[in-house]
Amino acid sequence: MTHSIAIIGASGYTGAELIRIIATHPSFEIKALAANSKAGQSIAQVFPHLRHLDLPKMVTWEEIDFSGIDLCFCALPHKTSQEVIAQLPKSLKIVDLSADFRLRDPAAYQKWYGNPHAALEMQAEAVYGLTEFYRDVIRGARLVAGTGCNAATGQYILRPLISAGVIDLDEIILDLQCGVSGAGRSLKENLLHAELSEGTNAYSVGGVHRHLGEFDQEFSALAGREVKIQFTPHLGPFNRGILATAYVRGEADAVLSTLQAAYADEPFIHVLPKGQTPSTHDVRGSNFCHIGVVADRLPGRTIVVAALDNLFKGSSGQAVQNANLMLGEDEAAGLMLAPCFP
Incomplete structure (x- = not known):
């Protein structure tokens, strides 16, 4: 069975990655591409690397006839996403790649994103989209909220350890490096090549990064008590990939x-032999996450390192993985692409 797919926000990096994945998906077909700022343009004009694909031109999302669409990916910025999704047909299956439906508590959303939520009924309906841990409810969901890419990486390390009680919940430090594509495609001065290359910097230091809202929500629910980790992200001078290092007592x-x-039994999460650690090169352009464990020189302390591609497993690949479940397809359909190396 072929499922008709629409992508809103198709001109961004995650939109391009969705198109690339779906182009070889065995049962998904793109019927509509929306990008209001690029409306009227062809895929070759917006993304020359996809010029070989026979795809519809970009339109505004208001021009899409959703009556023939089985599932819509929404790859818009937060705040804009909820405003658009609230106007889509109530029967339409949606995978949202923004932050708008990740946090269950409206007060938490306002705290981390600076504005009140404008679609509270839909927020209550949304299912958190970390596939490996929510697949049973994702299968029956109408609206799935994709995780933050940083949040996904940290959770792949820490969720099993918190659930099993093998680490001290009050001594968790997560240090993370993310490629520049994680900041999106819009023009920003600090992302210019001359200002970013040959250097790296920490950002959102001291517990102000928005993905901490997801960590607080998910880890506290798992533990049955408040869990707050120390988290510092760093912007790296590379295009794509996340390398996260967790320091734990255990x-x-x-x-x-x-x-x-x-x-x-997870097809996309690979735990390496003890003492080995992954590289972002190992997972680039794929839906895989590699995790390595090393004993620290200090007794009773352990270092865990995870690598994934922020645009693929951290966003668009995860979105397709969720869509597969929502539409009754094999969860891994279209996603077994080998990493690109070098």
């Missing part, structure tokens, strides 16, 4: 065996 063997058990 025995390395217990940490490793817990992660191995949690991901033994």
Whole structure:
């Protein structure tokens, strides 16, 4: 069975990645592409690397006839996304790649994103889209909220460890480096090549990064008590990829065996042999996440490192993985592309 797909926000990086993935998906076909700022342009004009694909021209989202659409991906900025989604047909299946429906508490959304939520009924309906941990409810969902790419990486490390009780919940430090595509495609002075290349910097330091809202929500729910981690992201001079390093108090063997058990049957999460750590090169352009565990020189302390592609597994690949479940397809359909190296 072929499912008709629409993408709103198709001119951004995650939109381009959705198009690239769906182009070879065995049962998805793109019927509409919306990008209000690029309306009327062809895919070759917006993304020359996709010029070989026979796709409809970009239109405004208001021009799409949703009566023939089975599922819509929404890849718009937060705040804009909720405003658009609230106007879409109530029967339409939606995977949202923005932050607008990730946080269950409206007060938490206002705290982290600076404005009150404008679609509270839909926010209550949304299912959190970390596929490996929410797949049973994602299957029956109408609206799925994709996670933040940083939030997904940290959770792949920490969720099993928190659930199993093998680490000290009050001593969790997460240090993360993210490629520049994580900041989106819009023009920003600090992302100019001359200002970004040959250097790196920490940002949102001291507990103000918005993805902490997801960490607080998910980890506290798992533990049954408040869990707040220390988290510092860094902007790296590379295009795509996330490398996250977690410092925890817990025995390395217990940490490793817990992660191995949690991901033994997961097609996209690979736990490396003890002592090995991954590189962003190992997962670039793929839906895979690699996790490595190393015992620290200090007794009872462990270092866990995870790598994934922020645009693929951290966003668009995760979105397609969720869409597969929502439409009754094989969860891995269209997503087994091998990483691109070098």
